[in-house]
Amino acid sequence: MQEEKVSGKIFDKAVLKRLLTFIVPYKFRFILLVGLILMGAVLSPIMPLLIKYTIDGPITNGDYPGLSKMLMLMIALLFSSSILTFFNTYLAGWLGQHIIRDIRVQLYEKILSLKLRFFDETPIGRLVTRTISDIETLSNVFSSGFAAIAGDILQLVLIMAVMFYTDWRLSLISLSTIPFMLISTYIFKEKVKKSFNKVRNAVSNLNSFMQEQITGMSLVQVFNSEDISFKKFLNINKNHRHANIQSILYYSIYYPVVEVISALGVGLVVWYGAREILNPAADVTFGTITAFIMFINQFFRPIRMIADRVNTLQMGIVSTDRILKVLDSDEFIQNNGSITDPIKGKVSFEKVWFAYKDENYVLKDISFEVKEGETVAFVGATGAGKSSIVNLLTRFYEINKGQIKIDGINVNDFEISHLRREIGMVLQDVFLFSDTIRNNITLGDNSITDQQIIEAAKMVGVHNFIMQLPGNYDYNVMERGATLSVGQRQLISFVRAMVQNPNIIVLDEATSSIDTESEELIQKAIEKLMKGRTAVVIAHRLSTIQKAHKIVVVDKGRIVEMGTHEELLKNQNAYANLYEMQYAAALT
Known part of the structure; x- marks a missing residue:
């Protein structure tokens, strides 16, 4: 997916205002930084004046004591300027890093609260770009943007x-060349602004592509699509390279032009000054000419720096705008519930309608009830809406119409972290982090003891397997559990659910991807886990749900049948057809 184009003004006042709010917690340090920069600007014109008075005074008159005093003043000025530069640089860097830390924390906290719908529509690589690259760009805004521009402007005026x-x-x-400088600086600023936008877009596109391709590398290799993937990469990388080279080209042109204009100003001063010096009646001195040569270099440097800083600020505005789109997203989960009472397990759906987008409903008028301690199983063709029902129960998505209740209470009235803590989930697509088995089970919850982990692992029947691994429970499973088999990953995810001791357990085709031996282990663990708990099972193999208290057949988002295994077989409708198809397939 290509990065969105940046539209509208780069210097967006609303975005700039929001950007400045991030400075508020550090306003006193920011004011100190501005003060130090302004002090440095005040000192900058003094050195050329000292040089002028030294040449026209002590040097011309042979006044060695006076020369020594002037040299001491210059050394003191250089020392003071160096101290100011040190504190300016350190404080600006400190301020920038603390602010981007705060922004990154806010952004990640917001990402954690977003609905799954947002992640369905947003490439992961783009979010990585927002959290890393775009925020890193803001560091330069605070370290060499606002305050530095103020210092450069004051230096120009002084x-x-x-x-x-x-x-x-x-x-x-000497200032007669300024119009040429301003024209070239304006052209440079506009060109670089556009090129920087292209660079940011190219970086985001590259991140998105790399994240997607590396994640799906096994699929790329299985279908022999390496060449196609490589050609796509070459094209995206070419755009990235072209955008950067275009930016480099503008800098390569601008800096020599600035040097030529600056040299032209110096040349005019020397030409005019030399003529005046040769005129006995003139009052221009060697010291004055020398000072003006230094003044010209000092004058054009801030102009050049302002152009750079304005571009930096513009990049920051673009990055801020993108970051704010995530921070201001309304796709977050409303956690207005306050109920934290223990959940017993009665579940009911009352005329529930749900669509992932607009009104393309994937669930239509879904109603059923599961009593406390009962097991309900959902069956149906792929895409019928079974997993959507589970996602709504845990509020991963919000329903469009109807009500979902647990123990007679609307799920929206529960505090959301409490709700999800009371519902244990085992999914078909198991995700393990690049971490130890222990941390993949607890997910960083320090309240879970090793004893609880071991008991849950023994219940699943995976404890002996873990103890045979190097490091046992401290064994690192690598990214996505790459060092474990599919069945082993599924078993660990089952321990992850059991260790929470939930009152409602959700199994989303949890046994469809594992071997027969692992399935036998899980089936035994399921029986222990379901005892006294409400269980919601999405089944692929009908043989695993025959003992369920209620089986719900879903087709095209609607419930077409509901009953026990025996009742549904007697009806000779959808469930019986599914069962006969699987039974026939098992015999062949």
Whole structure:
């Protein structure tokens, strides 16, 4: 998926205002930084003046004691400037890193609260770009953006004032090249602004592509699509390279142009100054000419730096706009519930309608009830809506119409973390983090003891297998559990659900991807786990749900049959047809 295009003004006042709010917790340090930068700007014109007075005074008159005093003043000025530069650099960096830390924390906290619908529609690589690259761009905004621009502007004003105070004629001559500088700077700023937008888009596209392709590498290799994937990568990488080279080209043109314009100003000063010096009646001195040469270099440097800083600020505005779109997203889960009472396990769906997008309903008028301690199983063709029912129970998605109740209480009235803690889930697609088995079971919950982990593992029948691994429960399963088999990963996910001791257990085709031996272990564990608990099972193999208290047949988002295994077989309808198809397949 291609990155969205940036539209509208880059200098968006609303975005800029929001960006400044991140400074508020550090306003005193920011004010100190501005003060230090302004002090540095005030000191900058002093050195050329000292050089002028040294040449025209002690050096011209042979005043060695006076020369020594001037040298001491210059050394003191250099030392003071160096101290200011140190504190400016350190404080700006400190401020930038603390602010982007805060923004990154806010952004990740928001990502954790977003609905699954948001992740269905947003490439993961794009979110990674927002959290890493875009936020990193903001570091430069705070370290070399706002305060530094103010310092550069003050430095320009002070240098110009001192120049006119020193010699207004040389000032006019040396500043006569400013229109050329301003024109070239404006063109450069506009060109670089566009190229930076392309760079940010290219980075986001590259991140999205790499994340998707690496995650699906097994599929790419299974279907022999390496060449196709590589060609796509070459095209995206070419766009990334082109965007960066275009940006480099503009800098390569701009800096030499600035140097030429600056040199032209120096040349005009030297030409005019030399003519004046040769005129006995003129009052221009060698010291004045030397000072103006330094003034010109000092004057054009802030102009050049402002162009860079404005581009940095513009990049920050673009990145901020993208970050704010995530922070301001309304696709977050409303956690307005306050009930934290223990859940007993009665579940009921009352005329529930649900659509992932618009009004394309995948569940239509779903109603059923599961009593406390009962097992309900959902069967049906792929895409019938079985998994959607489970996702609604845990509020991964919000329903469009109807009500879902647990123990007679609307699920929206439960505190959401409490609700999900009371519902244990085992999914078909198991995700394990690159971490130890222990941490993949507890997911960082330090309240779960090793004894609880071991008891749950023994119940599943996986304890002996874990103890044979190097490090036992501290064995690192690597990314997505790559060092374990599918069955082993599924067994560990089952321990993960059991260790929470939930009152409702959800099994989403939890045995469809494992071997017969592992299935036997899980079936025994399921019987122990379901005892005294409400169980919601999405079944692929009908043989695993024959003992369920209620079997619900779902087709195209609607419930078409409901009853026990024996009752549904007698009806000779959808369930009986599914059962006969699986039975026939098992015999062949």
